[in-house]
Every structure is written in structure tokens, then in C-alpha cells.
Amino acid sequence: MTANSRREAIPILAAALLLAGCSEDKPTPAEKAAAAAVPGAPPGGAADVAAKNAPASNVKESNDLIEFAYSYPRDAAAIPELAAWLDGDRATKRDALIAAAQRDQAAAEKGGFPYRAHSHLQAWQRVTSTPRFLSLSAEIGTYTGGAHGMTNFDTLLWDRNRRKQLKPLDLFTSGEAFDAAIRDSFCDGIKRAKAAKGIVADEAPDSVFAKCPPASAQTVWLGSTDGRYLDRMTIAIAPYEVGAFAEGSYKINVPVTGALVRALKDEYARDFLPIN
Known part of the structure; x- marks a missing residue:
């Protein structure tokens, strides 16, 4: 072949x-x-x-x-x-x-x-x-x-x-602290991304995709708008993580907020710029 x-x-x-x-x-x-x-x-x-x-x-x-x-x-x-x-x-x-x-x-x-x-x-x-x-x-x-x-x-x-x-998560005090800081915006972002594909989020109690997964278990990309501070973040989600293979992958933009900065280890906080 x-x-x-x-x-x-x-x-x-x-x-x-x-x-x-x-x-x-x-x-x-x-x-x-x-x-x-x-x-x-x-x-x-x-x-x-x-x-x-x-x-x-x-x-x-x-x-x-x-x-x-x-x-x-x-x-x-x-x-x-x-x-x-x-x-x-x-x-x-x-x-x-x-x-x-x-x-x-x-x-x-x-x-x-x-x-x-x-x-x-x-x-x-x-x-x-x-x-x-x-x-x-x-x-x-x-x-x-x-x-x-x-x-x-x-x-x-x-x-x-x-x-x-x-790794980006090395900058935070723990995966749990990272998840808590962005859970709402991350989970809402998944629902919006699914809706953009014409997919209704599966919330059936017995569905393997009913629950929003922890963001810390996905791939985190950190970016910057000004080349000085880290103030942008995207969570990349592979197929099968939040839906069937046919749905493909997802890339969810999550805001860098004050709550997220407070979850950082002290030595890295000055390298981030929150939106609020």
C-alpha cells in the first residue's frame, strides 16, 4: 500500500x-x-x-x-x-x-x-x-x-x-484548585461548543457523557495577548472524552479570571494577568 x-x-x-x-x-x-x-x-x-x-x-x-x-x-x-x-x-x-x-x-x-x-x-x-x-x-x-x-x-x-x-498544571497549587476555579466556565463552554455542532448535551443520569469532566484531566494550553503576561487559556478535549467519536475533538476557550490566578502557586502569580 x-x-x-x-x-x-x-x-x-x-x-x-x-x-x-x-x-x-x-x-x-x-x-x-x-x-x-x-x-x-x-x-x-x-x-x-x-x-x-x-x-x-x-x-x-x-x-x-x-x-x-x-x-x-x-x-x-x-x-x-x-x-x-x-x-x-x-x-x-x-x-x-x-x-x-x-x-x-x-x-x-x-x-x-x-x-x-x-x-x-x-x-x-x-x-x-x-x-x-x-x-x-x-x-x-x-x-x-x-x-x-x-x-x-x-x-x-x-x-x-x-x-x-x-506542564501548565505545574503552575497551580493542585489539580482540584484549578478545576474549581474554572469549572463553570469550562462546562458551559462545552455545552456551547456542542450546540455549535448541533449536538444537545447528553445529561441522562446513566450516560457516560452526562457529567462535565475535570478540566485538569484534559490538555491545557496557555497563551498571551500582549506577549508579556499569560492571560488566555484553551482546554483541548480529545474524542470520546465528552461525546461519541463522531463528535470529534473540542477546544474550549476559558477566561483567565482572578479566581484562576488565586489558584496559582505564589511564584507564578505575577506572570498572569486576569481579566477581572
Whole structure:
């Protein structure tokens, strides 16, 4: 099976590669609007987003066994410790993909059924850069031979003051404090996002999707509107977390409020700017 035919068979994974692509065309009004929805997007719109996220490292591999892609932007490449970690993460993800693919290929040959190439497509994007933090987001498309592929997300912060990699939740006193500070706006945001897709939130007591999940169990992206303070936040939710696979993923924008800032560890409070 060729790489082209695999992408036709699993378009959800091929679509993930768009994260790493950059168009040289003048951005359309729709593209500008989409760029404005990205937490911490620069005011220039889609063109500036593309320039900031032009990958400094972009590794791709495609053959009958696997399809692999992993990229990260120049802001990350400029930090030697972070670039080394990303290179190591890339190697780990590729090795795991090959090991699983070889195991399933052998099983397919033994069982006399077709093998479907496995995929891991991951693109790190710059969300924002402040004097203290570089914030990155990642969307990951995977396929392991089943009925469909899967989309997942990742996040990281590089703390320039401590020269250390963090997760956004590391900045808060606890996951419980973080959840309590944003629960209402997060859960209301899910309902609005579902309604925008024409989906009525399932509130039946026996439904697995009846309850709003804790935001701390999802992927948190921190952004900035002014390049100085963290004042924007998006919660990325993978398929199956709040609805059936057909609903796809959700990206819920949640305001940075005073209540959220009060849930921070003292050393990070000065790096945030609440809306009230």
C-alpha cells in the first residue's frame, strides 16, 4: 500500500499534517478569523501564525510499515535543552511506532489478513512566548490499524527563569484548585461548543457523557495577548472524552479570571494577568 492510498484511507490523520504546513498565499478573512481564535495568536493573523510556527525541525518518514512525522518550531529549536528533549521525544515515539507496527505486521502475516500501516503524525506549535515562558501545543494523529485514526493533544511550557520544562498544571497549587476555579466556565463552554455542532448535551443520569469532566484531566494550553503576561487559556478535549467519536475533538476557550490566578502557586502569580 502506498503512502498516498493510506492517506486516502485515513484522512483524519493526513489532516493533522496541516498543522505543520505554511501557506505563502495572502490569508483570507476566514484564515484571519481562525488565527484570532488561537490562544496567544499574534495580531497579524494567519500569516504571522504561520511565520512563528515555521518548523525548524520537521522529520517525515513514509513506507509500507509506518508513516511518521514530527516537527517543532524555531522558538523551541533556539533553546538547546528543549530541542534536545524534543529530539529525544521524537526518537522515542518513532521507536514505539516501529515496534508496534512490526508486531502487528507479523500478526497479520501469520493470520493471513492485510496489514495496515501505522501512523504517528505530531506537530508542535508555538502558542506564545513571554519574557518567562515559551508555550507550545501539539496535535497528534495516530493510526494503529483499526476502523479509524485517533486525535490527541499535548502541551508544554519552557520556564526561562528556571531553565526547566513544565506542564501548565505545574503552575497551580493542585489539580482540584484549578478545576474549581474554572469549572463553570469550562462546562458551559462545552455545552456551547456542542450546540455549535448541533449536538444537545447528553445529561441522562446513566450516560457516560452526562457529567462535565475535570478540566485538569484534559490538555491545557496557555497563551498571551500582549506577549508579556499569560492571560488566555484553551482546554483541548480529545474524542470520546465528552461525546461519541463522531463528535470529534473540542477546544474550549476559558477566561483567565482572578479566581484562576488565586489558584496559582505564589511564584507564578505575577506572570498572569486576569481579566477581572
